Amino acid sequence: MNRILSFIAILALGGSLALSPWPAPAGNVQVSVVNGNLIIQGDNRDNNIIVTEGNITGRANTTINGGRNISPPDGVTGDIIIDMKGGNDFVRVELPGDLPGTNFSVLHDLEINMGPGNDILELLLVRVPEETRIDTEGGHDIIFIDGAFRGGEFVRPEFIGKFTVNTGSGEDLLEFRNTIFSGEVDVDLGSGIDGACSTEDSEFLMPEQAIFDGGSPSAGRGDGFVARGGPFFTNVINFEDFPDDCSHIGGRF
Ligand SMILES: [Ca+2]
Numbered sequence: 001m002n003r004i005l006s007f008i009a010i011l012a013l014g015g016s017l018a019l020s021p022w023p024a025p026a027g028n029v030q031v032s033v034v035n036g037n038l039i040i041q042g043d044n045r046d047n048n049i050i051v052t053e054g055n056i057t058g059r060a061n062t063t064i065n066g067g068r069n070i071s072p073p074d075g076v077t078g079d080i081i082i083d084m085k086g087g088n089d090f091v092r093v094e095l096p097g098d099l100p101g102t103n104f105s106v107l108h109d110l111e112i113n114m115g116p117g118n119d120i121l122e123l124l125l126v127r128v129p130e131e132t133r134i135d136t137e138g139g140h141d142i143i144f145i146d147g148a149f150r151g152g153e154f155v156r157p158e159f160i161g162k163f164t165v166n167t168g169s170g171e172d173l174l175e176f177r178n179t180i181f182s183g184e185v186d187v188d189l190g191s192g193i194d195g196a197c198s199t200e201d202s203e204f205l206m207p208e209q210a211i212f213d214g215g216s217p218s219a220g221r222g223d224g225f226v227a228r229g230g231p232f233f234t235n236v237i238n239f240e241d242f243p244d245d246c247s248h249i250g251g252r253f
């Protein structure tokens with residue numbers, strides 16, 4: 001399977017509910033502003049939401065504050081905190097930062113906890129001015145990061161401050177393309193046969209401060225790392241498999 005097919009597979013998993021092996025997404029996601037932080041909190045059902053500069057939208061039968069969607073609330077001056085709790089959750093965030101015509105963006109930190117369950121997180125054209133902290137906890141989780149076209153221009157994702165990922169137990173995949181990591185990067189894929197995948201032109205402005213840890217197991221096929229054409233990393237530990245493409249890593253056969 002080439003990378004385009006693998007991307008289509010991710011889209012099919014997250015986007016096309018008819019093809020999803022999972023039950024239809026449900027539950028309610030509560031959005032509130034607490035001490036200036038935007039809190040987006042799921043429940044223990046399979047929640048499916050998209051967060052953009054214009055809307056926070058529930059897909060399929062997932063509701064937002066009991067309704068179909070809401071505009072980003074006023075009064076957000078702090079961080080954006082997403083906590084999806086249990087269930088097989090899908091979250092897409094598209095917040096391209098302070099571009100012309102943007103009325104809502106990440107102002108400080110972005111913190112996302114996907115909780116137990118097999119989760120998919122997509123960060124498309126996201127710009128985070130300060131820290132990014134992602135924890136997908138147990139389960140077979142996928143994190144996919146890429147740019148996208150906005151107003152005819154391709155906008156790359158950019159993480160200015162420290163970027164931290166923990167994917168916990170389960171066979172997890174972190175795939176990123178066209179992404180700019182300006183600061184420290186600390187990726188820990190936890191136990192399970194995991195994969196980290198850089199397929200396109202990502203940039204690490206501090207590659208000596210980028211750590212990728214595949215975790216256990218360290219026997220057999222082991223954890224896979226793909227950095228085709230990418231920078232030379234010095235801190236890649238607990239990876240055993242270095243294939244040319246991402247189609248057979250992170251629990252994908
Ligand atoms: Ca949930």
Ligand SMILES: [Ca+2]
Nearest residue numbers: 117136138139
């Ligand atoms: Ca999970």
Ligand SMILES: [Ca+2]
Nearest residue numbers: 170189191192
């Ligand atoms: Ca893992």
